Amino acid sequence: MTLTEPNLATQIQDARDRIVGELSKAIVGQHDVIEQLLISLFAGGHCLITGPPGLAKTLLVRSVAQIFHLDFSRIQFTPDLMPVDIVGTEILEETDQGHRALSFVKGPVFANVILADEINRTPPKTQAAMLEAMQEHQVTAAGTRYELPQPFFVLATQNPIEMEGTYPLPEAQLDRFLFNVRIDYLPPEDELAVVLRTTSTKPEPIEPLFSGEDVLRFQSIVRDVPIAQPIAEYAVRLVQATRPARPETLDFINEWVGWGAGTRASQTLVLGAKARALLFGRAHVQTEDIVALAHPTLRHRVLPTYKAEAEGVTIEKIIDQLLETVPKP
Template sequence: MGLSTEQERQAVAQLRDSREAIRRELAKVIVGQEEVIEQLLICLMAGGHCLITGAPGLAKTLLVRSVAQVFHLGFQRIQFTPDLMPADITGTEILEQQEGGHRMMQFVKGPIFSNVILADEINRTPPKTQAALLEAMQEHQITAAGKRYPLEEPFFVLATQNPIEMEGTYPLPEAQLDRFMFNVMVDYLPHEQERAVVMQTTAAKPEPIQPLFTGEDVQRFHDVVRRVPIAEEVADYAVRLAAASRPHRDGTPAFVNDWVSWGAGLRAAQTLVLGGKARALLSGRVHVAFEDIVALAAPTLRHRILVSYKAEAEGVSVEDVIARLLETVPKNV
């Protein structure tokens, strides 16, 4: 397997050449946040879902909408609130009168039937409604009244959430968290960039974003990403990095046993490898390097590792655990 056909080589060239064009289009409305944009693009190219965490007012919603415009994909925004019901997301059956006076149940599709779903402030709704996304995220389908309805392809859930300690938020279930490829952190901008945002948003309206791709392009990128070769020792490093986060197992570092209650599962290693392939292509390479795995460790692991009460008491964060893992786990054994 590899990138051998002419169509695949064209897709690789298109990805490489379009990276700066994507950034230019997004720069019309988004200032800074280069690392956030890169991680979001990697997630989309790999066909994964993304959780975007940050305080209110940091342009999380604007970023997702702008990315959907660049890729010319259908977009639906769902504002998650405490009274949102599962049927408000997936759709519901209603009784309709047909010609001749007959009545029959008709399924009315919900906003989940689009390419890019912005689940805005996903942690402001109770777990029952959060769970309505699980089947859609994993199977790309929903079930209503015993019938299965496939979703449009490509399909992405890009969910924003406010920091969990804020009032009126609910922690996401671990099973749902694991289905997000990345947890991308959006932080406050440096002073110069924040000033640029103020100047830009209080002046004339920005130029409209121009679409650069189609849905068919995105699906082709997914196929190309999966065909990027990876050396066995690089894949082995990804597996060992994820495994080292699991406490009380053979070979687990002592600090993990002290600081971690629950470690990353198999999906973490799969994400590191698949994300590494997408990052390599976006960087103009056709092979995965150790640097790709290291660069994606934080967004891959931060929502899959649960720190212990002891770690919290000692002021140790999940970011500290990930940094220590990168220092401890050797790249070659």
């Protein structure tokens, strides 16, 4: 499929509606979370899901993998998890001829969808084992490189950093995540629906709708979506406005931000906006797509100062003020 085909944007919007409908068998509410997760998948990027325990983060990721009929692997990150537990290791095996040879046993990272559950429960050394896989879609073991299956998509969950027994993720690893999606407690009516559903009948099974080849095709189509120059310039201006100590920097940024977002944030805004446009049945990007993705794109790439934290200024407030201040096209 290409963008020259008639009604392609409508077809992808229909596909999104089918996916959301299937997910509703297992997930109640959380519409923004589902939308941002699908955008990450269609844009070919990894996603960090942040929220307290018990909000169906694991169930959501597993359900997405089932819908796309993808090979799913879950890695439970714990303080004693080692890099070889993720990547794999070489073992000594005896061949049919009676000789011994080293054989590489693949770790759980060799799958299409990786659920890195509670990734901030393990020390940075083990977290760093995911960096090469996330960036290069390959791993290196004993000097040999092994390609990972395609598509390859890491969905990491983490509990809020103030909870006991967690480690901050390294900035270099955080930047590899396309989005940082915040999942929060459900409103009373949705929580009641979850309670009634999960305590009465067995949930309906998730039916696969698409294949891995479909995902790769979606990702290719997204990159062909046109974006007007003024909208792309707005995305860049928004990211550049997060960087302190520059002649044009806004006063509140100098006061509240210690480190701004890099170029990868601009790329994320544009690529994510293209995916969002298609999911909403449009074959072109609008300013609203950039605005809608500013929070999940910037919240893990902008480092507040100690002064901001002391004054109770959250990263959400900083991004809100950026959206109000930076002129739109």
